[in-house]
Amino acid sequence: MALDLDADFALRDQIMKRLAYLRDQSGGVVTRDQLTDLEINGQRRRIIDQSAGIWNPSDLNATLSILSSPTGPYDDGQVEGGYFRYDYKTGSIGGSNTKLRRAVELGLPLILLLKLKPGIFVPVFPVFAVRYDDDARQILIALDESLRFIEHPETLSEPLKRYAEQTTLRRLHQPVFRASVIRAYHTQCTVCRLKHGVLLDAAHIRPDAHESGLPVVSNGLSLCKIHHAAYDQNLLGIRPDGVVQINQDLLGETDGPMLKYGLQQMHQTSITLPRRKIERPSTDALEWRYEQFKAS
Ligand SMILES: [Zn+2]
Known part of the structure; x- marks a missing residue:
């Protein structure tokens, strides 16, 4: 019934x-x-x-x-x-x-x-x-x-x-x-390794407005909300070799634990990559994006 x-x-x-x-x-x-x-x-x-x-x-x-x-x-x-x-x-x-x-x-x-x-x-x-x-x-x-x-x-x-x-x-x-990006990164932030799905985003490396900004895993990064926002605002950059760079001004600031541990201590650390090669970020895309970070 x-x-x-x-x-x-x-x-x-x-x-x-x-x-x-x-x-x-x-x-x-x-x-x-x-x-x-x-x-x-x-x-x-x-x-x-x-x-x-x-x-x-x-x-x-x-x-x-x-x-x-x-x-x-x-x-x-x-x-x-x-x-x-x-x-x-x-x-x-x-x-x-x-x-x-x-x-x-x-x-x-x-x-x-x-x-x-x-x-x-x-x-x-x-x-x-x-x-x-x-x-x-x-x-x-x-x-x-x-x-x-x-x-x-x-x-x-x-x-x-x-x-x-x-x-x-x-x-x-x-x-x-x-889903594809977060899954490729085993549900963790590639920068800080935070593992809570609700706090993760799939960030575009080349923005989706860009002609090569395709919604494919190799143009994505799994980032927690704070690192996603920092990446989009060029406060955090990722070198083509996967090393995290924090904006110079930010490195010189003094503030609470989010700045100190969440951002400054991420400087010079390496991102965690997907296990499968095909799902890793495209070097071209990372290069293009890192230029934007350096120019800002
Ligand atoms: Zn993070």
């Missing part, structure tokens, strides 16, 4: 809050184990399907989560201006797809799970199923609440198109960048 709609909404809300907590602790990801055994109100719940991409809990009125896996059998990575096209499960139009269509009819929020690595996911929520197309066997997912009620998502006006593109960046690309 499915819950009444109010209870269904409330339960989804609780699941998403719990998921947000777990995601933030880890620096942006959740594991399959966490998704298989999530504690909600003292009960254990599964919020990912064991093998398929669409998870339809029996007590909910519509699909709860959909999985997008670039290595999976579905051609579901189609992102277009704030919307995500998700393919039906193969086989009959009914079965798991019935509850996916119900999500459109009932307007219930969903969780989109982007597979980062085997067993590791970047959760994006809430997202909304806004339209289904049985002929194309696809469902259209709005990545943001504000894009839910637009009547013709295919023909957005220019300002809306820009807004929708920013939505894709904010809701999909940035979370994936953040």
